[in-house]
Amino acid sequence: MRIGDTVPDYAIEVRNLKKSYGNFTAVNGISFNVRKGEIFSLLGPNGAGKTTTIEIMEGVRTRDSGIVSILGIDPGKDRKALLNIAGILPQDFNFINNVTPMESLRFYIGSMSAESDPMELLAMVELDDKSNTVFEKLSGGQKQKLGLAMSLVNDPEVIFLDEPTAGLDPISRRTIWKVIGDLKKRGKSIVLTTHYLEEAENLADYVSIINHGEIVANGSPSDIVRENHDHDTMVVHVDDQTVMRGIDLGVNYTIQGNSVTISLTENAQFFSVVEKFRQLGINITDLTLKRESLEDVFIRMVNGDNSNEN
Amino acid sequence: MKINRILGYFRLHSISFLRSKSGVFFVVIFPLILMLIFGSIFGGTTSNKTNLIVQNLDPGQQSWGLVNVLNHTDLFSIKIIGNNENISSAASHMSIDQGIVIPANFTANYHNNSIFIRYYHNPSSQYSSSVNLLINNILLQYYGGSNSQSVKVNIDSLPISATIPKPVDYYLPGLIGFTMLNGVFTTIYQVPNYRQKKIFRQLSFSGLTKSEWLASSTLFFYVITLISDLILYVVGLLFFGIKISLSPVNVIVAAITIFFGMLIFISLGLIAGIATKNEETASIIGNLIFFPMLFLSGVFFPTSFMPPFLLTISSFLPLTYFINALNSILIFNDASSVALDIILMGIGAAVLFGVSSYLASRIEDF
Structure with missing residues (x-):
């Protein structure tokens, strides 16, 4: 039952x-x-x-x-x-x-x-x-x-x-x-x-x-x-990627071109990251937040893939 | 078993068949083309003139000497029949319209310088008088010419009281057999095709059971064979004046024969189809069944014309019994003589249908 x-x-x-x-x-x-x-x-x-x-x-x-x-x-x-x-x-x-x-x-x-x-x-x-x-x-x-x-x-x-x-x-x-x-x-x-x-x-x-x-x-x-949530993904586009070098956002992230992909394990991290960008004076040209979907959970479950990107 | 499901699948199968160009071609059109081709070539002629039936009632040496002489002329293909056989019946069954009977006292008469044989012939044949003359001359040469002893030769010429069918008449039973063989091919292909495409499984979702499918498929082949055979008969009758005996008894016995034949061939097709994994293998097995029967079972010519070793092979082929039975019923109006053929076919049909039903019950997903 x-x-x-x-x-x-x-x-x-x-x-x-x-x-x-x-x-x-x-x-x-x-x-x-x-x-x-x-x-x-x-x-x-x-x-x-x-x-x-x-x-x-x-x-x-x-x-x-x-x-x-x-x-x-x-x-x-x-x-x-x-x-x-x-x-x-x-x-x-x-x-x-x-x-x-x-x-x-x-x-x-x-x-x-x-x-x-x-x-x-x-x-x-x-x-x-x-x-x-x-x-x-x-x-x-x-x-x-x-x-x-x-x-x-x-x-x-x-x-x-x-x-x-x-x-x-x-x-x-x-x-x-x-x-x-x-x-x-x-x-x-x-x-x-x-x-x-x-x-x-x-x-x-x-x-x-x-x-x-x-x-x-x-x-x-x-x-x-x-129940199986691991992380959401935030993608931020910036004017100049060089300003991102060496910056500690307090979360895992990767840079590709002018795009920064950030892994968020808690909802509160979203606001802290946005605040960090503001404090550093980095201009955000675009921002998307992708919540973890059933497909993401499914792939992780069947592949046993729980690794975080950095 | 539910009749509505059997008839429902019968209808579906019929629609599918009628829309299948190759299926209609090989089961209906192709036999018709063969009928038209062979009918055009052989429809107006009588049987081969060089065939000669010989019944030797004399135990003495002289009579067998005569048979050897006739054989060595290379003018005749001698078909020897037993002493108890009726020459007219033999003539009908072998489709040979002439023969000689050497009487029991032939050798004794020879020693009295007078021999006598009976020559049976088809009065309507334009060649019979020539053959009569030829036989007379051979006897004169052998008994009256080279030998020291001069023997008086008498030939009693009598009409053979048999209906000698034209070659085209033989094509109807043969082509009915041909349509049966095509049924084998259709089944051999259908089973692996349906299995590979999981159509059997899909049919089962409608509630159709294996036994209903088998019953429906059998009914379909029986009906399509009867329709195809009827078309062949009508075309043969209209174009070539084909003569077959269609008394009520003959029609019933022929229908039973066709039913058993159909069961045998659909069972062979099913067994081969279930045993094969794919359509390519089915094609090879189909050809192995199809072609030996096509050429060795009397589809295109009576098996009596075959050499003994081919006759032996032919006797193992079910189509031979089927065509022999149909020849006796439809051409020689002799339904009473086919009891053994029908019994053998009935046994064969029961065994093969039992085996194929068992194998069909093991088709996966159905």
């Missing part, structure tokens, strides 16, 4: 999940929960175990041990029941080359005995103008949108999205983000894996960072950043 949850209302529960391929341990006893109506993001570098975990939840892959429950269904035991309540967009979505999005959706609707309107689904993902274009002639983004539409055919309660925007242009990515946001508004529970930390930061309510098959951090994106 998550901290603060008194009456848990989880759509997904994963307990001590383990999976190995020969001698390689892909998932090593991970546990997490996904609340109903929440966007949960599983983050990690390539080979961390994200796809193995999501595929076990989708019932595509078997697990070695552990408990997995999707709205009370064990995907390893009753995949048929799972497919009635879950929508799945796999990594590198692909389909039959010579069929159109409309035909693909009609096949899905018929197979699942669903009542969706294929045109509505295509309009939702902004693919209605390509309804009669064969799959092989769709762009990467259009294919991914079709995959998303196909995952929604049965109006699922739980949706698994494995890297849904990988390799897409910014416009297609925004379209998919909008659809994901709309699904959350409709109360759907969503599991999202992504390489784009910005995506998780913008969309996810709760994040688990996985590395070498183990979860190394849990929480909302802002909680993770706050």
